[in-house]
Amino acid sequence: MGAPPTQAALRRLAVTRRIIYLLVAVAVAVPSFCDLGCEFKPSPWVEKIFKKVESLKPGSPILLSFDFDPAAMEELYPMGLALLRHCFQNDLHPILMTHWPGGVGISKQIIEKAAKERDKLPGRDYVFLAFKPGYSNLVLNMGESLQGAFSRDFYNQPTAGMPALEGVRSLKDISLVVGLAAGATTEMWIAYGRDRFGFDLGAGCTAVITPDLYPFLNSGQLIGVLGGLRGAADYEKLVKRADRATKGMQAQSLTHVLIILLILGANAHYLWRRTRPNEKG
Amino acid sequence: MWYKLTIPLVMCFAMGLVAFVHEFVPHPWAAAFREEMTTWFRIMGGFAMFIGLYALLHLHVTRIRRQQAGWAYSAFVFLGAVLTIGAGVFEEIRAAVRDVPEGAFSPFDWLYDYVQVPCQATIFSILAFFMASAAFRTFRARNVGAALLLVSAVVVMFGRVPISEEVGRMLGAWDTFPRAADWLMEYPNMAVKRAIFLGISLGAISQSLRVLFGIERSYLGGGS
Amino acid sequence: MSRPVAATCIALACGLLAAAERPLAPPDAASFRAFAHPSDDGQTINLEWGRSPDEATGTYYVVEIASEEDFKAGRFRRVARVASLAKLKSDEKRLRDYDDEAANRANKRLHYLAVEPASVYPADAKTVRDRDYYFRLAIVGTRLATEKRPKPPEPRPEEPEKKPRMPLLAAATEKSKDFLEQLQALQKALGKAGETIEEKRPTLTTASYLPLVSDIEAKIAKVMVLHDECLDELRALDRELVRRGPEALKQDVADWKKEVAAAEKEAEEKRKNDRPRVEEEVVEVEKDGEPAFVSEGGAPKVVKARASLPPLVRPEADGFRAFDLPSDDGAAIAVEWRRSPSENGRTTYIVEIAQVENGVYGAFKKAAEVPSLGAEKSEQPKFFGFASANKKLHCVTIQPAAVFPPDELALRQKVVEEQMAWMPKDWAPDTDFPQHLYPLMKPLAAYIEVAKGICGGVEALEGRQAPRLREADKGFLPELARYRAYGERLRRFEAHVERRLAEALKDARRKASRKLYAFQVGIRRGDETLYIQQDGKPKEAMGAARPNGVKWFKLNNIILSLSFCAVVYAFIGLARRNPNLFIRKIAGLEAVEEAIGRATEMGRPVFFVHGLGGMGDLSTIAAVSILARVARRSAEYDTRVRVMNNDPIVQAVSQEVVKQSHTEAGRPDAYNADDVPLVAPDQFSYAAAVNGLMVREQPATIFLMGSFAAESLLLAETGASTGAIQIAGTDSYTQIPFFITACDYTLIGEEIFAASAYLSREPRMLGSLRGQDVGKAVVMLVLVAGTLALTLASALGHDWSIIQKLFEAF
Amino acid sequence: MAAPQETTSPTRRTAELVVLVVLFFAFLAASAAKGRPVGAPDDWWLARLGVVVAAGLTLIMYSFLYRDNPLFKIGENLFVGVALGYGVILTWRQSLRPEIIDPLFVDPPHIHAFWMELARRSAPIVLGILLLTRLSRRASWLSRYSYTIMVGWGAGLGIPVTIHTYVLQQLKPSLGLISKALGDTPAGQQADLWSAALPILGDVIILAGIVSVLFYFFFSVEHKGAGSFVSQLGIWFLMVAFGASFGNTVMGRVSLLIGRMRFLLHDWLGLGP
Secondary structure, X not given: OOOOOOHHHHHHHHHHHHHHHHHHHHHHHHHHOOOOXXXXXXXXXXXHHHHHHHHOOOOOEEEEEEEXXXXXXHHHHHHHHHHHHHHHHOOOEEEEEXXXXXXXXXXXXXXXXXXXXXXOOEOOOEEEEEEOOOOHHHHHHXXXXXXXXXXXXXXXXXXXXXXXXXXXXXXXXXXXXXXXXXXXXXXXXXXXHHHHHOOEEEEEEOOOOHHHHHHHHHOOOOOEEEEHHHHHHHHHHHHOOOOHHHXXXXXXXXXXXXXXXXXXXXXXXXXXXXXXXXXXX | OOOOOHHHHHHHHHHHHHHHHHOOOOOHHHHHHHHHHHHHHXXXXXXXXXXXXXXXXXXXXXXXXXXXXXXXXHHHHHHHHHHHHHHXXXXXXXXXXXXXXXXXXXXXHHHHHXXXXXXXXXXXXXXXXXXXHHHHHOOOOOOHXXXXXXXXXXXXXXXXXXXXXXHHHHHOOOOHHHHHHHXXXXXXXXXXXXXXXXXXXXXXXXXXXXXXXXXXXXXXXXXO | OHHHHHHHHHHHHHHHHOOXXXXXXXXXXXXXXXXXXXXXXXXOEEEEEEOOOOOOOOOEEEEEXXXXXXXXXOOOEEEEEEEOXXXXXXXXXXXXXXXXXXXXXXXXXXXXXXXXXXXXXXXXXXXXXXXXXXXXXXXXXXXXEEEEEEEOOOOXXXXXXXXXXXXXXXXXXXXXXXXXXXXXXXXXXXXXXXHHHHHHHHHOOHHHHHHHHHHHHHHHHHHHHHHHHXXXXXXXXXXXXXXXXXXXXXXXXXXXXXXXXXXXXXHHHHHHHOOOXXXXXXXXXXXXXXXXXXXXXXXXOOEEEOOOOOOOOOOOOOOOEEEEOOOOOOOOEEEEEEOOOOOOOOEEXXXXXXXXXXXXXXXXXXXXXXXXXXXXXXXXXXXXXXXXXXXXXXXXXXXXXXXXXXXXXXXXXXXXXXXXXXXXXXXXXXXXHHHHXXXXXXXXXXXXXXXXXXXXXXXXXXXXXXXXXXXXXXXXXHHHHHHHHHHHHHHHHHHHHHHHHHHHHHHHHHHHHHOEEEEEEEEEEOOEEXXXXXXXXXXXXXXXXXXXXXXXXXXXXXXXXXXXXXXXXXXXXXXXXXXXXXXXXXXXXXXXXXHHHHHHHHOOOEEEEEXXXXXXXXXXXXXXXXXXXXXXXXXXXXXXXXXEEOOXXXXXXXXXXXXXXXXXXXXXXXOOHHHOOEOOOOHHHHHHHHXXXXXXXXXXXXXXXXXXXXXXXXXXXXXXXXXXXXXXXXXXXXXXXXXHHHOOEEEEOHHHHHHHHHHHOOHHHXXXXXXXXXXXXXXXXXXXXXXXXXXXXXXXXXXXXXXXXXXXXX | OOOOOOOOOHHHHHHHHHXXXXXXXXXXXXXXXXXXXXOOOOOHHHHHHHXXXXXXXXXXXXXXXXXXXXXXXXXXXXXXXXXXXXXXXXXXXXXXXXXXXXXXXHOOOOHHHHXXXXXXXXXXXXXXXXXXXXXXXXXHHHHHHHHHHHHHHHHHHHHHHHHXXXXXXXXXXXXXXXXXXXXXXXXXXXXXXXXXXXXXXXXXXXXXXXXXXXXXXXXXXXXXXXXXXXXXXXXXXXXXXXXXXXXXXXXXXHHHHHHHHHHHHHHHOOOOO
């Protein structure tokens, strides 16, 4: 660690920092003007979810839980959109809910965008249950009776006898749940949902929490995971509808390379300094 | 006093016991009980949210009253809150009076879409910059551990982006780096996370145990 | 762990040896044979052969067949190609010998294939049993080759479709057309409702016309909305018309149409320019040259066989029983019976159920038909455990309520009448419904007449339709309003009925499943069905469902939970009595002294930065007890401690702690409340402010303790840049990487709890820490021992999987 | 990091102020530059205004990169407030109205139904109201009755659930680790041993990882001798895993930045494809 740096040193640091900020900004901005044309193949875990959705018969329900707020929007919005597009392509009946109050607005944006593209109607082709407090208790409640837990949907229509919910009394009647999470909800869905009511659970989550889900993938408690923007891009590729995430991948590549170079460069310099003990500091 | 402390603790224990036992009872009564309970919590949940919201408001009120550092900014919290609530109330009334054509302008959504979303979405994106600079300035392979950390970080970072596949193609096998990243994720990472989960879960259980036996009482709040 | 490692090494070695290329060795001739089996279905012929030493993922067995004629002509046709690692005889359920372990193990060393001659010689389908067929077997290797194939062009990222804006006239016309359609739809719906009511009048229930009502509901809602919009459009159009005259408006429409066409053309162009791409795909192709046949005396060995159809055998009578499904909620009855020798892919079992009213059987109804190779009792270990005897039994669970559902219509009638009784007297839907319906029709018709006019757009405006539309409202809209209010009442009533009905149904189902039922089971092949018989007549088994008390399949969970709780509780008690239980040294903690010492030498302050957590969460509590130690030491060395807070309560507590430790160190005077400030309440402002302080005051040592979020990076980075020694500790795992890379010591996860327990000697923490350690020890033991045992077992070919099943979570 | 280290001299302050003003007008100009978008609905200007406001707030947030400043604080607090208000309205719309108002005062078609509902819901409503007493100093003990029920339920249910999901479900596959890999590979198949050996190797790694990390978090014995080796191994495993998390975290943050950049360049300025 050595002696504390002088004011001059600090100012120098401040300057290098601003340069780096600039580099990052450029790295992110450039690809939105010119296409680097990087190809990529979907990861197996994403394909697993895609295949599962493909395997559902038209008209069968699929529960989507968008448990995130605008903070994670840039990662999970494209994911949710791709998923819903896929559902509507295959004429499934998505049932959309969220455990996060902040997530209602985005969920609304996403589902209404996707529904508009294929003029699907709420109540007939999909259900938007929006938000209820209760978290794990809510899931347990849905496991007993879905109409009980959500007596009305977001548009204040009673869920009892809703065409899109035909044959769905509780979570036991749902074969696939996909939880998009920016927090711990995936694990909650596993513990209180999947392990009790035995539906297949797919997860989509921010890159930050993706690594924590691998034990569940390995133990089969999750069928697959969409990890961060890359996961979204993969799914867009599978749905054959390139969009925000796919575009984003270019910038992602560039920025990652930049950061990697920064790390390597800095460490190379550091090691070089250490190998010459006379001028240590 | 007994009705302030003893009874709540006893209730807590009793409730916990019932919850624990009913988990192992297949009889319909158990299911009925669970449904009843979860319905209760669903209803109580609404009030609980108000507690949280109030706590936040309260914090800012006290900041203004005590004129703590940056109290003036708390005024903007109220501004935002009042605007949004006002918009919400307005829409409730409008909906009650006459039926609103879909796609009619909604100030409530407007505030959400154009104030809350950008602010919240931006705050964490700032970190991308910080990470870059931190990567350059502080992330050093000081010892074996840190070295391992940085190496695997680099591998993952690279393996997760398309460009790695392009580079891989140049080297012959397109999926070299993605597979390396996946391997890190599915073997060492998986093992560690599983171990950590085992540890944490034991911790969580002993925590709930302390709660049930009234050893841990922080949830009771002040004034005990 | 040594065992698997060794295994791996050997494996790798052999792998290296096997790299060289050489011709594949076919299985030995003696083992290749065709055989008959009591479970044959008369369509397939059973072939089996031993395993070749060269089996691998790349290699395949090829079976060739020849009919009498082909054989004479020396012609063989390929009937199957199976992966050399697949199709073991032991995988074939119907051949498995459930009593003889040795036989089953022998089957692991044999390949098995059921060949259906009809698949090659469709003509023989009928007569396959009267003909001989000849088979020969070869093993072939494959190599990987890449194929190029054109791939459809990448769909381009969706762009916001640049539709030129619709001119007023077009818009208005569209709108009014839509409006008119809605009106007519409404008219039709009303008419339909009226007719239905008329014809159904005698047997009218709310249920029967509610669909109609809700349909009309929806249409009306649309009409009312459109009505307003339409009027707006028309007014706007009216103004435009006055300002610019009809011709201009018509011109607008023409231009717009052109623009739209142009835009579409452009998009089309774009799509054309997508470059097609080529995709490389790796495929297996068989190695060239003659495949290696199983040969006898130089020539490929040929076996001759014909398909056989043994008589159908019914399962034995004893062992056939029906009983309440254990550990369930009383909805299901389990029916169980022995296997029949003639099970195969083409036979099924049928289970029939009959109600038993005081000793009298009702008619038997089919409750289930299951493939005879499935539905093993062993497939439901959740209820029946892992006993190997279960493999010999079939078992299906029947839900009587599903076979004999309660009469929903009757129930509904009943509920409706009950609820009607509660309704206010002046409200009897099924009598006055039409009266509400008809008044709507006339004004609607008039209304539609007016609306029709509008659709001309401009033409309509010359006649100034908008005001007249408003005139026509007067008769119509109020009616609508009344109607809606009425429909609203109806809907509420019906929803209520639905809820009650659901409860009633649930109740009825429960009652139904509690009754006594009789069961019959038979095996079916084609149209031939043989029921299980006892002395000459079909045997019935009796059973009734009961709700049970305990989920026995969760026994392992119960035991684990209880024992672990006991351990933790015991250790908390122990810690109460003996507060110096041993806790190992923790590197970060050892460094505390040194770090503070350094601060003293340099005569600079020590920073203690709290995380974002409130006093409620454990890591903050831990952080505080660490703070106590730090404050104490630095008070002794007479070094200044600055504690950063972002939560008022945490601040208060910290102040208390610091003050106290100063007193303990005998320096109460040295304590200054301003050294424990509330820096800033929000995440990022907090980080910024703390960083500011760090840079200005240049602390020699920085502690970052508690639960952190994204700000951890900012704090740690600046701290490092000021050249301070940093010791971090947090249980928020996502942040730990940043601390590790930027700090000198990091308390990882549970270490921070251990540390605080170590320092504070607080029985709660100490005890549960020790309890958890016991838990971990057990887990580690189970893992290592269990894995070793299982590995050993599978290496020696035993089946000890029961070890694993002990931890099955149902 | 936002840079408070610069000693801020008055001259610098004025300079900053000037720059700020310039930037502000630049912002307005940029926003104004993009006129009415083609094919926009009638209230297009509301959306447009929204985008401008959003862009402004985004930039204000980014000003934190230069330094923590009043504008940033204002933006931050404003959004806290909006989020708060949003929460209030949502609680009403999604929870209180559908759980209390509608079932009691809207849905029941007749008075009897109302009484039934009331009987069913009164207890939780009372408990909910008791929750609110937490806000008062004197009566806050009442809220404990509600909390104990919720917390007790959570704790009691949590124990078996945790054992089920995090212990049993995680232990079972771990036990099968190597034996499964062995079982999958048919005995005496040489040519296949490469692909047979790799999964075994992987399983060994996983097992080693789990055990060593568990041991690292084992505090009841001193880590010396073989112990020190195991815990050292544990640390290394931890580091690799943390590295993986680290990489993913970077990826996540960058994604967020990309999203915002797309918003600024594309939605606000209308640049790029």
